[in-house]
Amino acid sequence: MVAPAVPEITEEVIHEAIDARTESLIALRELGPPDLVHLLKQPLRNPTKQIGVYHHVTGVDASSSASLAAYVNTLTYKEFGQGATAKTVEGTYCCYNAFSRVDMRVHAPFPGSVESYCIDERGEKRKATDELWLETYLCSVLRAYSYADDGSGDTIKKIMGVRRFNPVTSTETEHRFLSSAEQLFFRGWQLGSDAVVQVPNAVSNHLTTGILKYFHTTGRYASGINLFEKLRSQNVEVASLLAKVLFMGNEEVEGVRVLHEALKEHPMDYVMLDTQAEFLLKKAEIAATPEQKEERLRMALGCADRSTIAAPSEFGTWARLAQVYVAMEDWENALTILNSCPMFTYQDKDAPIMPEPKDVLLPTLPETRLDEIDSEPESRYLEQVDPNLLNLRASAYRGTFKQAYGILTEMTAKIGWDQLLKIRSNVFVMEDEYRSEKQETVQQAYPAKRNASTDALRGTPDPATNGDASDGEGEEDAEKDNDTLKEADSASMAPTLVANGKAADLERPSSAMDPEEVKKDGENGDIDEHFSRLNNKRLCERWLDSLFMVLYEDLRVYTIWRTQMAQYRAQSMQYKKSAEEWEILGSLAERLQHIDEAVEAYRACLSLRFSPKALTGILRVFEKNKNTRETIAATIRLVTWQYRWYSEFSPELLHTVRMLIEDEGAVKVRSIVQATSLPQNVLDLTHHYAALCATFRSSGTDG
Template identity: 60%
Template sequence: MVAPAVPEIYEEEDIYAAIDARTDSLQSLRELGPPDLIYLVKQPKANANRQIGVYHHAVGTDASSSASLAAYVNTLTYSPLDKTHKVVSGIYCCYNAFSHLDMRVEVKIPGSLESYCIDERGDKRVATDALWLETYLCGVLRAYSYADDGSGDAIRKIVGVRRFNPVTNTEMEHKFLDAAEKLFFLGRQLSSDPETQVPNTVSNHLTAGLLKYIETTGRYASGINLFEKLRTRDVEISSLLAKVLIMADEEVQAVRLMYDALQDVPMDYALLDCQASFCQSKGEGEMALECAKRAVTAAPSEFSTWARLAEVYVGLEQWDLALLTLNSCPMFTYQDKDTPRMPQPSRIMLPILGESMLDEIDEGQPRQGDPHDSIHPTLRKLHAAAYQGTFLKAYNLLTKIAASIGWDQLLKIRSEVFVMEEEYRVERQQVSAKPEQRSTSASSVAVNQDGSAAEPNGTGSGSESGQGSDEDNNTAETSPQVNGDNNKGKKSIERPELSMASEVVKSGNEDHDPSHASYMHFRNKRLCERWLDNLFMVLYEDLRVYTIWRTEMAQYRQQGTEYRKSATEWEILGELAERLHHFDAAIEAYQSCLSIRFSPKAMRGILKLYEQRNDTRGMLSALIRLIAWQYRWYSEFSPELLYTIRKLIEEEGAVKVRSIVQATNLPQPVLDLTHQYCQLCATFRSSGSDG
């Protein structure tokens, strides 16, 4: 594939400051580690006494030995952009997350090569073959973890990262899977995604990377072979094998495997979750419910099991139990990926690769020194856009419920299952001093509807019961009428009343009342967790802003005038509509954004629309532009874009896909970038790529 251009971040005064900053940050790393750091020392050809430092980051390079990293440094000795300087030395830094060491290769040009590693205290240690094996595997996993999904979010996060595909042929695949097999049972040392509380054998960054690779490339046979071998050493690997079998359309075999494995490990929550997911995909909600309940019993402190149970209740349209289950989800603080903390550079050079130049991408882009797009304050303050990890998944579930039944009905159900602040205070004034027997927690009702189960280990305590007040007493905010799908434009968005937070009751902020644990009216109600209460307020704000936007647009159309927003505002509105499951409105906003200037996020949204409509030409048109934009910002590899092309080839055939791409009226070098993705599918012998 065409190598991306090389970004250059300059340190003209303080040489090696970036290396020192990386060394200082080693003890704070908790995940897979930051991207590799490549640091070059240059000197002017006319003045041998002066030196400057230049660096960039990279993921996906071959880190299996000191020689392969030195070879990468050697490719940087000639720069077509800088003919007045020569490279005199280079250091390649690559983090080993298994042993918490920074592997470094120091190259003198011309001359010597030294490899060593730096531990968390900054001490130098010997680099062994075993450490290089660990480093290589971490490098591949980082390439998938730090890859961009096409929207540009990952690319914008860290400046100057070259992203390479770490596995470009079957020989490299064998090398990767062999390393993964040898180190598989050390995977829990690598931490896990933010939705998992405790990394384990089947849930960590290694298993996530393996599944991502198998799904992206369609190399199911290789994945099945790997997990079959590992399963002989630990039956828990069955859940991973089942997932790959389902991906490969070997569903009968997967079901048989899950059944057999559960005879050996009946309380393996990963297997039970896999069963629940499979039943959901087949529309068997009741069967999925039993599996999901059992998974919650097996792992009550994991977010994923509770989230799955809530999803199943949503699918069964049991909205009250879905809310109760959501309220029981254990929420974890989001742990972001490790990112480099570099000192302020002297200047940054971001060259453009000639092959990725496309007028429609470059036209309209803000130049250096141009004022930023104006963004209305209400659009800046939409907190849902910043959600990550467990809070993002919980919010998605809440929006799914709101999209299905409407905001007013959601508020009504909320008041029926949770103790509202006003009714709690009124009831406390009227309750008799006689204590009554403690009632069953409503959260356990969500898991076991006969009320016989013990309380789960979710967040928050079960609350006392009572008759919920209707939302009639809520203060309705005078906002424009709703044009959403469920509200039919007839009602205003009602501001949610505050619920009684469990934190307030448990912290003793209320006056002590020995009988408050058994109020008659609260027997079947729960105290709402503060975080869920906040989600309702955030959803209210999202709906309010969405309603105002749609109402204003309708008014402008009636008046025959143009509704104006900046490109960034249209992008935010598109995301807002997508969050609320109003896809037509999202597409409209994204198209308005693209009419002003190119935006990868907007184009990614348009791509989703074409996917829903099975529009092959539209999908390829979007893919060509997204791939070119990725190359523009030094990324030759996006797993999501490769996956989309692979599925297109599987459905339409490689010949048709290549023909449509070639027939597009765009510069040939840009089309060749997309052809390279198609060639990858041919190299991996993906279905449909042979004819």
């Protein structure tokens, strides 16, 4: 298998990339940025001059200085082929160790001996020990999985010129990975956790997330069960991870038994309770009878409710409880619980902060040549995009806000926007009714004064356990929405929207009462005890009020699009949009859980130019519907696009190939791939993924 091409970013000042990396070490909070490879080159025609070039990489074996030096060595050999204009005189490889918060570095002059050392957060040089290399290796594998692209290209486009390799390509490298994970397992909390986890612990952190993703991708469940069985003997909390792998491997009875036994010892372990609730929710979805579904949801409700008591400050427990209420169609409780979710400001993955480069070279290998893919960048450059589509804020949501928005859109898809607004006004104190009640109370001029937050609005969740949206995206969105609501009477935001002369009815959400203002009124003594109608209502958190406005924006644009489409079809006219606009509309429809409309938009996008995002959106539907040939055709193109941009490894695409082989058998999958009318060099890239499945002896492979 040929390695991806090597991108080259040329420095303005020699070594400034390494200096910039050193300066950024103190600010790193996650697993660290991709590895940095810096080369010092000497033009053949001008030996006195030196040029600094670099690129980033993930998935290279970082178990020792020798393995990193070997990678640098492979780059120097590329220089002496046909057309070589410079030779490499030295190379430096930088790989971040997130356990000890040091940057491991290997300096390899040519010729000369290799030097390895590490740089701490203060920029001071320290000795590289075996323990540090063990930590660095594990961090490297976790980064390769965490920072890999899902096929859509979103991750690839974030950082320019990153080579991505598969860190575990055989049962031997798997053994090394799991052995290092076992040794460092109970220090995993030091690495931090996903954005939806407030406090990392032994079983919720970047290490456990990476291990579970590995087993999900490769299907090596027996290795996972073996690992977590050993670790459970040291800490019973690991039972939740063991159960998850058992569920992945369809050993559900054993998984339930493991959780049952562990919860006897730790009845308030929130991760185990949440794992039970998640399992019961999935079983309820496939229940044979309504009675069976109701029973499973009732059990899921008990587990989810108990997990919020065990971990009241964790978003995941409250979100799971809200999902259970949605499945039970208890809409008022679902909205109430959603309002109780603690929200966290999204912490993105560490990315390299580099100075402006002097030059950028992004070469293409002949093996990745495919006309429809090669034409993508040029086509995109010429496209026009409607500003209304670019300004949809929901597309930028990440972490807790994205998950909460997903629950809200699920409710909307099931009961409709109008019904959701009615439930909202039943559950929360709305601004107009609060003002009206306040005015009546002031006019009656009762002498008794009480605090609204503890009396007149009984049952409002305590702010300390109800999230703090005082910073980050929740606060910003709330401020934007306040401005939007003030202008709500303008024609553009009127309750009845007009698209091409035809009305599209969509009620604009009225504003919920700002909790801060209610508190101020209570402190000032402006609220009386006679707020009878509001006694059983809650204050809506500002972030949730903001989500309603963002959802309204999504629905407004979606409604106009569908109305216009219907009008054009009625008149037998073609509805024209640019590829970028179709891609955004597909994403919008997918966000609102209108899958058929999303596929329609994505197909329209692909008819104009290649789009990995659109093709990934369609691939998800192909997989769900078991459309084997369409799934394979989409996978081949996505694998090729990934490889074109220096990524030979995508866990999601590897998982797709593995599931195809599991369902259809390796021989049939290989035959369908080979029968595709695409160049052989392109087909070989997908055959490489299938070969990995054979190496791991996945279900459906030969032998």
